[in-house]
Structures are given as structure tokens and as C-alpha cells.
Amino acid sequence: MDKSALSFEKPNKIGKYEVYDELGRGNCGVVYGGFDPFVRRDVAIKVARHDPNDDAEATIVKQRDFFSEAHAAGRLQHPNIVALFDAGTEGDLAYIVMEFIEGDTLLDYCKPNGKRLTPRKVVEIMFKCAKALAYSHSQGVLHRDIKPGNIMLTVTGDARIMDFSIAEVTQSLAYRPDQIIGSPAYMSPEQVRKETMGAVSDLYSLGAVMFQLLTGEAPFRSKEVKEVFRQILNDKPKRVDELNPEVPSQLADIIQRCLSKAPSNRYQTGHELAAALTRCYDQLRNTEAQMNRREHENALKSLAFFDGFNDDEIEEMLNASQILSFNADQNVINEGDIDDTFYILAKGDAGVYKGKKRIDKLVKGDCFGEIGFLTATKRTATVTALTDVLVLKVNASLMEEASPECQLRYYKAFTQTLIYRLSITSARLSAHG
Structure with a gap:
């Protein structure tokens, strides 16, 4: 046509x-x-x-x-x-x-003579993609078309999977197509055979993307699609560390396992692959904690409270704080508790309760615990996670060890938050007066 x-x-x-x-x-x-x-x-x-x-x-x-x-x-x-x-x-x-994502797909980093990402950066991107696929699969969604053109790299270096146009929604995560659908160079053997597909099929495709990011070429290549399919079904891919000496053997082993012909020999879940990538990242002189710390830094930078903080001051704030995660219905603080910490909600929603009555709702970026931070008095309400939440818990004693510049910026933002909260409380009292 x-x-x-x-x-x-x-x-x-x-x-x-x-x-x-x-x-x-x-x-x-x-x-x-x-x-x-x-x-x-x-x-x-x-x-x-x-x-x-x-x-x-x-x-x-x-x-x-x-x-x-x-x-x-x-x-x-x-x-x-x-x-x-x-x-x-x-x-x-x-x-x-x-x-709308400001950035480009991974295609530019997959060209034979194009610019290459470092192995460490590839591991970081693939870690995030593996976690995203683990979540997608947990929701019963198979992507079925993972390829460089369907993964965005934002201007801040973050990864985003996109284009679920041929995705399949299935409760069992077992899907048998009636026709070949996908992009040939990244298709798993079972996808080529039109056999039952599962989470491991998407992870095979992600392995093929890893291969190309590190070498500039797909695992199996030909101008003829039939020949590509023949290679996928029968040929063993070359090891990435043989094609690119900068790639550590541990990462090459991960890719080889992703590209196994038999689904049972591959990583079975995105979480399993993400764990292997984390261990590989550690081999590249970084730990899982450092990966999480970078994500936490990015999370803090997205909050209005930290507008104006530079990277060093964000680092100091993390040193004076704890990043805590809570599942829905877990209490973050309890009415009657005594402590000197201040909380900033970095992800999710929470409810403020007096007894069993909810009196307020908190969303990403909201703060709570200001009075306890200043006076170490009893908490006057309970804060309970309404969804899975991520909370920054700032300790007053540790803040005293921060640089004067960081303390000044922190207390300025803290004071603005306190004034805002008091003005809201005053307005509510006036409305009920």
C-alpha cells in the first residue's frame, strides 16, 4: 500500500x-x-x-x-x-x-562505529530496565518488543522503556502468539518459533540490547531475516568480552546467560537479572548501595525542598539522613513517639491520623515532623503510608555535622516549610472559627 x-x-x-x-x-x-x-x-x-x-x-x-x-x-x-x-x-x-521525555533512544549507542557507553553505564541502564520489566511482568504485561529504539536515555542519564504497542496483557505471563511479532534481531528462539513466551523472552531481548550496546552489533546479523532467524535458533553468540576487551568477563557471562537458547537456562525474572547486574556493578568498583544512593540523589533533586542545593550539599543531606521505605498501611511515625527527626516524603502518598480519623493527606514532596525536629517532643499524630513510600528521615544531631553552607540552605528551606505549614493550620482554624 x-x-x-x-x-x-x-x-x-x-x-x-x-x-x-x-x-x-x-x-x-x-x-x-x-x-x-x-x-x-x-x-x-x-x-x-x-x-x-x-x-x-x-x-x-x-x-x-x-x-x-x-x-x-x-x-x-x-x-x-x-x-x-x-x-x-x-x-x-x-x-x-x-x-514527554527529553533525550534520545539507545540507537545512537548501538551503531558499529558510533560512540560507546562505558560498561558501567550499560550495567546501570540495564539494571533499571530489568527492574522495570520485573514490575511490568508482575502486572501481567509482556513487552514483546524490547530493542534499542524502545529504550529512552534521558538528558539526566536515566532509562525509560517505551512503546507497548505489541505488548500482551496476560495473568499467567504465558502467551503463545499466532504469528511472529517483534523486531527480528532481538527476538528470542521461542518468539521465532511462535512458541509460548514468558518473562524470559523479554529478558532475552534485553540481553541482545546489552550485547549491541557493548559491541556496536546485534548478536545475530544478516540482510536476510530468514538467516537471522536461523542463527537465533542454531548458532551460539560470540562472547562480548572477545569483541570488546573493556567488558569484564562477569558481564559477558550475564549476557551469554540472557541469550541462552533454552528459556530455562536464562534468568527467570527481572529481579534475578537485576541482582546479577548489581553484583557486576560491584565488580566495577561500585556497590548496590552506591547505585541506590545515586537514585536517592536524583529523587531528592526532584523535590522542591532541595531547589538550590548543589550536588555536594545533596550528598551531605544524605549523610545526615536515612532513606527509608514503607509498604502501604505501615506507620512511618506513631502518635506519642519522641524523636528529633524531620521527614520528607520522596515517593508515594501518606495519611495523617489522630486516633483512627484521617485529618490530612501527604504527597511526594510534603514534609512532616517539624516540631519534633526542633523540640524532640511527643508526636501529636500518626503518619501511615497509603501507598509504598520512600521517606528521607533527617536527624537533627547529624545535621550539626554538616557544613555551614549546607546547614544554612537546609534551615532556610526548613523555615519556609514550617511557615507554610503554620499558615495552613491557621487558615483551617480560622475556617472552623
């Missing part, structure tokens, strides 16, 4: 969204930059290509296939998966609205 039949002029507006320049296009549609005037944020808008020659039934089928991405990605909320905000139709156009 003539591709021009599937093209259309860029709309200036779709629904409430303003439409800007084209960002890219593929078989399923065209992606534009856009803007949500109500939330006031940049977005990416994927619009399905429309064939004016299609009858009503064909249009419905294509829209159903197009919205399978919304069905899959809409179930997922993870820091390393591109978020989906909205989906709908307007006239003949079907569209999906996603998080």
Missing part, C-alpha cells in the same frame, strides 16, 4: 492538547510533541495512521490494535517506564498521550 495513503497533515490540536512538531514515526503511527494546557506540562502524542480506504470494520480493528498499547501501558506506573496519561479518539484520529 502507498504510504502516502496512510499519512495526514499534522493537526494543530487534538482534544484539549496543543500539537507541536513531529518527533518520530513508525508502523503504528506518528508521534508529536504537544502540550496539556490544563495540567500545563509537555506531552508526547502518538496518533494512529488512518487509511481513508478502510471501511468501518477495518477502522475499528486498527483502533483496537492501536489502543492495545494504552491497555498495556495504562496498567504500569514505574519510574523507568514512560507514563501514559490519556487516550481517545477525535473524528478519524485515534491518539495516545504519554510522558
Whole structure:
């Protein structure tokens, strides 16, 4: 079919969204930059290509296939998966609205003579992707098309998996396709054979991406797709450390296991692969704690409380604090407790309770425990996690060991927070007076 039949002029507006320049296009549609005037944020808008020659039934089928991405990605909320905000139709156009990511895909780092990422950076990116896939699989979603073009690297160096357009939502994580779907160079043997696929199929594809990031070439290559499939089914891939001497043998072993022909010989879950990558990262003179610390630093930088803090001051704050995680329904602090700590909610939602009555809700970036921090008096309320939360617990005694510059910046932000909280309390009292 003539591709021009599937093209259309860029709309200036779709629904409430303003439409800007084209960002890219593929078989399923065209992606534009856009803007949500109500939330006031940049977005990416994927619009399905429309064939004016299609009858009503064909249009419905294509829209159903197009919205399978919304069905899959809409179930997922993870820091390393591109978020989906909205989906709908307007006239003949079907569209999906996603998080706008400032950055590029991994394709630029996979070219034979292109720039290479260091093994340490590859491990860091793949660790995040493995964790994202572990979460996706826990929600019953198989991606089925993991490849360099579907992994974004943000300008801050973070990784995001995107494009769930051929994903499969299944409770059992066992799916048998009736046709070959995916990108040939990254397909697992069972995907080529149209056999039952599971989490290990996505992890095979991630191993193929790792291989290419470190060598500039896919594990199996040919101009003929049939030959690529033959190699995937029968040939053993070369070891990455033989092609790139900068790659440690431990990392090459991880990739070899990912690319095993038999699914049972591969890592069985994203968590298992992430653990292996963490151990490899440690071999590269970094520990899992350092990886988590970097993520914690990034989490703090995203909070309004730390606006103006430089990297050294963020590091000092982490030294004077603890990063704590709580599951939903766990208490962060208890009414009547005595301590001298101040809390900043870095992730998730929490509720403030007096007795059994909830009197307030806290969201990411909110602070609590100011009075206890200043006076070490009894807590007057209980704070309970409503979702899984990450909390920065700042210790007053440890803050005294921070540099004068860090203390000054911290207490300025702390005072602003305290004034804001007192003004809110005063307004509520006035409203009830």
C-alpha cells in the first residue's frame, strides 16, 4: 500500500492538547510533541495512521490494535517506564498521550562505529530496565518488543522503556502468539518459533540490547531475516568480552546467560537479572548501595525542598539522613513517639491520623515532623503510608555535622516549610472559627 495513503497533515490540536512538531514515526503511527494546557506540562502524542480506504470494520480493528498499547501501558506506573496519561479518539484520529521525555533512544549507542557507553553505564541502564520489566511482568504485561529504539536515555542519564504497542496483557505471563511479532534481531528462539513466551523472552531481548550496546552489533546479523532467524535458533553468540576487551568477563557471562537458547537456562525474572547486574556493578568498583544512593540523589533533586542545593550539599543531606521505605498501611511515625527527626516524603502518598480519623493527606514532596525536629517532643499524630513510600528521615544531631553552607540552605528551606505549614493550620482554624 502507498504510504502516502496512510499519512495526514499534522493537526494543530487534538482534544484539549496543543500539537507541536513531529518527533518520530513508525508502523503504528506518528508521534508529536504537544502540550496539556490544563495540567500545563509537555506531552508526547502518538496518533494512529488512518487509511481513508478502510471501511468501518477495518477502522475499528486498527483502533483496537492501536489502543492495545494504552491497555498495556495504562496498567504500569514505574519510574523507568514512560507514563501514559490519556487516550481517545477525535473524528478519524485515534491518539495516545504519554510522558514527554527529553533525550534520545539507545540507537545512537548501538551503531558499529558510533560512540560507546562505558560498561558501567550499560550495567546501570540495564539494571533499571530489568527492574522495570520485573514490575511490568508482575502486572501481567509482556513487552514483546524490547530493542534499542524502545529504550529512552534521558538528558539526566536515566532509562525509560517505551512503546507497548505489541505488548500482551496476560495473568499467567504465558502467551503463545499466532504469528511472529517483534523486531527480528532481538527476538528470542521461542518468539521465532511462535512458541509460548514468558518473562524470559523479554529478558532475552534485553540481553541482545546489552550485547549491541557493548559491541556496536546485534548478536545475530544478516540482510536476510530468514538467516537471522536461523542463527537465533542454531548458532551460539560470540562472547562480548572477545569483541570488546573493556567488558569484564562477569558481564559477558550475564549476557551469554540472557541469550541462552533454552528459556530455562536464562534468568527467570527481572529481579534475578537485576541482582546479577548489581553484583557486576560491584565488580566495577561500585556497590548496590552506591547505585541506590545515586537514585536517592536524583529523587531528592526532584523535590522542591532541595531547589538550590548543589550536588555536594545533596550528598551531605544524605549523610545526615536515612532513606527509608514503607509498604502501604505501615506507620512511618506513631502518635506519642519522641524523636528529633524531620521527614520528607520522596515517593508515594501518606495519611495523617489522630486516633483512627484521617485529618490530612501527604504527597511526594510534603514534609512532616517539624516540631519534633526542633523540640524532640511527643508526636501529636500518626503518619501511615497509603501507598509504598520512600521517606528521607533527617536527624537533627547529624545535621550539626554538616557544613555551614549546607546547614544554612537546609534551615532556610526548613523555615519556609514550617511557615507554610503554620499558615495552613491557621487558615483551617480560622475556617472552623
